[in-house]
Each structure stands twice: as C-alpha cells, then as structure tokens.
Amino acid sequence: MYDVILFLHVASVVGYFLVHGAFASVTFALNRESQPERLQALENILDSTGPWSLGSVLVTVVSGIVLMVMGNWWRDAWPWLSLLILIVIGGVMVIFGGIFLGLRLGTEEMPAKGERWYRTVQWGLRLGSRTPLFLTATGLAALVLILWLMMFKPF
Amino acid sequence: MYSLFVFLHVLGVMGFMLSHGGTTVMTFQIQKERDPDRMRTLLDLSGYSWPAFALSFLLLFVSGIIAAFMGRWWGQGWIWVSVAILLGMSIYMGWSSRAHYHKLRKALGMRYFEGSKDHPPIKAASDEEILAVQAKLKPLPMAVLGFGGTLVILWLMMFKPF
Numbered sequence: 001m002y003d004v005i006l007f008l009h010v011a012s013v014v015g016y017f018l019v020h021g022a023f024a025s026v027t028f029a030l031n032r033e034s035q036p037e038r039l040q041a042l043e044n045i046l047d048s049t050g051p052w053s054l055g056s057v058l059v060t061v062v063s064g065i066v067l068m069v070m071g072n073w074w075r076d077a078w079p080w081l082s083l084l085i086l087i088v089i090g091g092v093m094v095i096f097g098g099i100f101l102g103l104r105l106g107t108e109e110m111p112a113k114g115e116r117w118y119r120t121v122q123w124g125l126r127l128g129s130r131t132p133l134f135l136t137a138t139g140l141a142a143l144v145l146i147l148w149l150m151m152f153k154p155f
Numbered sequence: 156m157y158s159l160f161v162f163l164h165v166l167g168v169m170g171f172m173l174s175h176g177g178t179t180v181m182t183f184q185i186q187k188e189r190d191p192d193r194m195r196t197l198l199d200l201s202g203y204s205w206p207a208f209a210l211s212f213l214l215l216f217v218s219g220i221i222a223a224f225m226g227r228w229w230g231q232g233w234i235w236v237s238v239a240i241l242l243g244m245s246i247y248m249g250w251s252s253r254a255h256y257h258k259l260r261k262a263l264g265m266r267y268f269e270g271s272k273d274h275p276p277i278k279a280a281s282d283e284e285i286l287a288v289q290a291k292l293k294p295l296p297m298a299v300l301g302f303g304g305t306l307v308i309l310w311l312m313m314f315k316p317f
Contacts, residue, residue, distance in 0.1 A: 007313060011306055017169050018302070021176015021204070029200050041193035042200070045184050143169060151162055 002070050009063040016056035022049045025098065027132040028103045043105050061066075061086070078149040085149075089142040093135060100131040167215030174207035179301070180237040182256075182294035191285055195263050198256070216241075233311040240311075244304045248297060255292050262288045 026042045033039055062082075068074045099121055148154075180202040185197045228234045253268055262268040264279030279285070310316075 003314070007310065010313070011309060014168070014172055014305060014309065015302070017172035018176045018179055021173040022180035023176075024173060025177025025200050025204050028203060029196075032199075032203075033190070033196065037190060037192050038196040040188075041184075041196040042189065044187070044193075045197070045200070046178055048184060049180055140170075143167065147162065147165060147169070151158070151165070 002067065002143055005066050005070065007062050009060060009067055012056050012059035012063060013098045016053065017058055019049050019052045022046075023053065023097075024132070024136060027100060027135065030101070031129045031132065039105060048099065057090075073153075076153065077155045078153050082149045085142050085146055089139060092138055096131060096133055099125070100135075157225045160218050160225060163218040164215055164222055167211050167218055170207065170211030171215055174204045174211050176280045177201055178208075179298065182201070182297065185259075186289065186292055186294065188289075189286070191263055191279065191282065194259070194285070194289070195265060198260055198263070198265060201256075214232060228315075231315065232290070232317040233315050237308045237311045240304050240308055244301060248301065251297055255288075259288045259292070273290075 022045055026045050029042055030039070033042065036124075064079070068079050073079045103121075103125070179202045181197045185194055188194050188197065223229055223234055255274070257267045257269065261277065261286045262280040263267070264276050266276050267274050280288075
C-alpha cells in the first residue's frame with residue numbers, strides 16, 4: 001500500500017509540474033505582449049489551468065502526509081523541512097506571481113499608499129520584468145532542495 | 156555517484172514536464188479560440204519554451220543512460236521497455252506536431268516546418284481555411300498517450316518488475 005501511495009505522490013508531482021509549466025510560460029510571455037487580444041489569450045490559459053494546478057498540488061500534499069505517517073517519517077526532520085520549503089515557495093509564488101500577473105493583465109489596481117498591501121506591491125514592482133526569472137530561479141532552487149531531501153533523507 | 160545521476164535524472168524529468176507544460180495546455184486551449192491573433196499568441200507561447208524543453212530532455216536522457224550503466228540495469232527488461240516507450244512517444248508527438256500544428260502555423264502566416272525543412276512565414280490563409288485546419292486538431296489522444304506513457308515509465312522505473 002505504501003508503494004501505491006508513493007507512486008500516486010510522484011505521479012501527482014509530475015502532473016503538477018506539467019500544469020504549472022503553463023503558468024511559467026505565460027509569465028515569460030507576458031513580458032513580450034502588450035496587445036489586449038493577445039493578453040486575453042494568455043489569461044485564458046491561466047484560468048483553464050488553475051483548478052488542475054490546485055488539484056494536483058492537493059493530491060501531492062495529502063499523499064505526502066499519508067506517506068509520512070505510513071513510513072513513520074514524521075519523526076525525521078527532512079519531511080517537515082520539505083513541507084516548510086513548499087509552503088514558503090508557495091507564498092513567494094502566490095504573492096509575487098500574483099502581483100506580476102495582476103498588474104500585467106490589468107486585473108489588479110494599485111493599492112493606496114496607506115494600505116498594508118502597498119509595500120509588498122512596491123517590492124513586486126521593483127522586480128518588474130525580471131519577475132518571471134526571479135520566480136523560476138526560486139522555484140528551481142526549492143525543487144532541487146526538496147528533491148534532495150526526498151531522495152537522500154539526510155536527517 | 157549512482158545516486159547523483161538518479162537525482163539529475165529525476166531533476167531532468169521535472170524540468171522537462173515544466174518546460175512541456177505550456178505546449179500541453181496550448182494544444183487544448185487553441186481549440187477554443189476563434190480569433191487568429193489569439194491562436195498565434197498560443198503557438199508562440201509553445202515556441203518560447205523550446206530551449207528549456209530541449210535542455211531538460213537532454214539532461215533526463217543522458218543522466219538516465221549513465222545511471223543505467225552504473226546500476227547495471229541493461230540486462231533487465233523494464234529499462235528497454237521504458238526507452239522504447241520514450242522513443243515511441245517522442246516520434247509520435249513529433250510527427251503529430253508536424254502533421255497538425257505546423258499546418259496551422261502555415262495557415263496563420265507563421266514560420267513552420269514541412270517535411271524536415273523550416274519555412275519562413277507565407278501569407279495567412281482566410282479565416283475559413285484557418286478554422287478548417289483548427290477543426291482537425293485532436294489534442295486528447297496525444298495527451299492521453301503522453302501522460303499515460305509517462306505513468307507507465309514511472310511505474311517501470313519505481314517497481315522494476317522484470
């Protein structure tokens with residue numbers, strides 16, 4: 001049974017990367033596009049992949065937690081560290097990716113100076129057109145770390 | 156050292172999936188579009204990820220071959236079946252892309268492949284002709300084969316059944 005859940009875990013990660021690749025491609029493409037029609041075509045991609053992305057990450061996390069319990073891995077530090085990295089990178093992607101997509105697609109308004117969100121959006125704006133590169137680099141670093149923790153279970 | 160190559164192999168697979176995602180989603184999304192300019196945007200999106208796609212495929216293939224030599228797996232059946240499935244999928248996907256998506260690129264007045272030659276853009280076809288080429292696109296069999304084949308390879312790699 002452990003092996004079946006492990007297979008499901010890895011398969012959902014593969015599925016997640018396939019769907020998330022569309023998101024990554026769109027963020028890079030947004031730097032090249034300015035015409036409303038072409039931006040709309042890219043926005044449609046984000047809308048159609050959102051539920052699949054959420055579904056696959058949910059299966060990954062749930063199957064991972066089940067594996068932690070079944071394999072008695074929860075006593076070790078590496079699965080908790082992996083989960084922490086996943087949560088942190090998820091937060092970075094949602095915040096900076098969200099700001100970039102919202103402002104590029106014109107679906108998000110600039111917050112007023114006094115609002116709590118203002119400072120975060122300013123950080124996002126400073127990244128500007130380098131945001132896709134920043135997100136890809138941090139995402140890949142997180143992937144390498146999590147994969148290393150999963151495969152070598154160092155502590 | 157063997158573990159390092161397996162690590163690189165898995166990393167290559169993840170990178171390959173990530174870089175192939177834009178193309179996969181494009182094949183479904185383009186069926187819903189009626190505006191030629193939006194179709195061009197989606198086909199461009201697929202083209203942008205080509206360098207990452209080629210690089211990650213090279214990483215997964217080379218590290219996989221090296222790991223198979225280091226692990227002395229060549230005497231077992233599962234590795235040959237995996238390689239055969241991977242090559243079969245790659246050939247079918249390459250053929251299908253040329254047969255359908257490059258025809259659409261040609262009709263849309265974009266750079267396209269015909270046979271084994273790269274052609275510069277020609278004058279775009281009429282909207283009716285574009286929609287006729289678009290109607291022939293069948294992304295589902297390609298997606299089922301691609302993801303199904305990947306799952307079979309994953310099963311072979313993880314359980315090494317024969």
